[in-house]
Amino acid sequence: METSLLIIFVLAVLVLLLNLLLRTKKKEPLPLPPFPGSWREILATQSEFYAQLDEPSKSAFEKRIQQFLSQVRITGVKTTVEDLDKVLVAASAVIPIFAFPEWEYINLREVLLYPDSFNHDFEQQGSDRSILGMVGDGALNGAMVLSQHELRQAFLNKTGKANTAIHEFVHLVDKTDGAVDGIPEILLQRQYVLPWLQAMQKEIRKIRENRSDINPYGASNEAEFFAVAAEYFFERPDLLERKNPELYQLLVLIFRPSPAGPAQAGFTEG
Numbered sequence: 001m002e003t004s005l006l007i008i009f010v011l012a013v014l015v016l017l018l019n020l021l022l023r024t025k026k027k028e029p030l031p032l033p034p035f036p037g038s039w040r041e042i043l044a045t046q047s048e049f050y051a052q053l054d055e056p057s058k059s060a061f062e063k064r065i066q067q068f069l070s071q072v073r074i075t076g077v078k079t080t081v082e083d084l085d086k087v088l089v090a091a092s093a094v095i096p097i098f099a100f101p102e103w104e105y106i107n108l109r110e111v112l113l114y115p116d117s118f119n120h121d122f123e124q125q126g127s128d129r130s131i132l133g134m135v136g137d138g139a140l141n142g143a144m145v146l147s148q149h150e151l152r153q154a155f156l157n158k159t160g161k162a163n164t165a166i167h168e169f170v171h172l173v174d175k176t177d178g179a180v181d182g183i184p185e186i187l188l189q190r191q192y193v194l195p196w197l198q199a200m201q202k203e204i205r206k207i208r209e210n211r212s213d214i215n216p217y218g219a220s221n222e223a224e225f226f227a228v229a230a231e232y233f234f235e236r237p238d239l240l241e242r243k244n245p246e247l248y249q250l251l252v253l254i255f256r257p258s259p260a261g262p263a264q265a266g267f268t269e270g
C-alpha cells in the first residue's frame, strides 16, 4: 500500500513539473521546411526580381514565400491550383514589400484563382468579363481574386510593364493605412508624401494628354496610378528609370529596393 502511494506521489510531482516546464517554454514558430528545389527553379526562371538577388537575399525571399503561404490560402475556383500558381502568387506578394522584413499582409486570408477573367459578379462567361484581379471588399474583405491565366502570363512576359498580381498586392499595401488613395503612408516617409502626390498628379495629367508611357488605366485615380506605376517599377525598372527618372526615384523611396537587388541602378540616398 505504501509503495503505491509513493508511486502516485512521485507521478503527481512529475506531472506538476512537466506542466510548469511546458507553461514556461516560449511559444516559437515552427521551423520552416527546406525550400523545395522545384519552387526554386520556378523562381529562377520566372521571376526577374528573384533572379537578380544575391544568394543571401534569395534565401530571405524564399523564407518570405513560405511564410506567406503558411498564412494565406490559395484556392482554385473551377481550376486546379498548381505549385507554379502558389509560388507566383506568393512572389507577387513578397516583391513589393521585400525591403520590409517585418511586413505581414494582415488584411488578407485567401487568394481565389479563377481560370481567366471575370466580371464584377465573379461570372466567368459573358461579355463583361474584363477583370483580371481584384481586392475583396465588404463580404469579400480579406480575399483577393486573380485570373490564373493572367498570373502566369505576366511572369512569362519578360519585356512587359504589367503584372496584375503585383498590382493587387500594391492595392493591399496601400489599403493598410486605412485608405486606398495611392499614398502608402506606412512605407513612405512623411516628407516625401507631398512630392509623391504632386508627381502622381503631374503624371496623370500627362497620361490624359497622351504624353506618358504609363498604362492609361493609371489615370483613373491616384490609387490606380500607384498600382500601375508599381507594376512598371518592378517589371521594367531599367526602362522606367530611363523614361521617367523623377518618378523612378520616388518609387525607390517608397519600395526601397535593396542594393543587392534589381531596380537599384542610379539609386542615391539623400
Ligand SMILES: [Zn+2]
Binding pocket: 167, 171, 223, 224, 227
Ligand atoms: Zn487596380
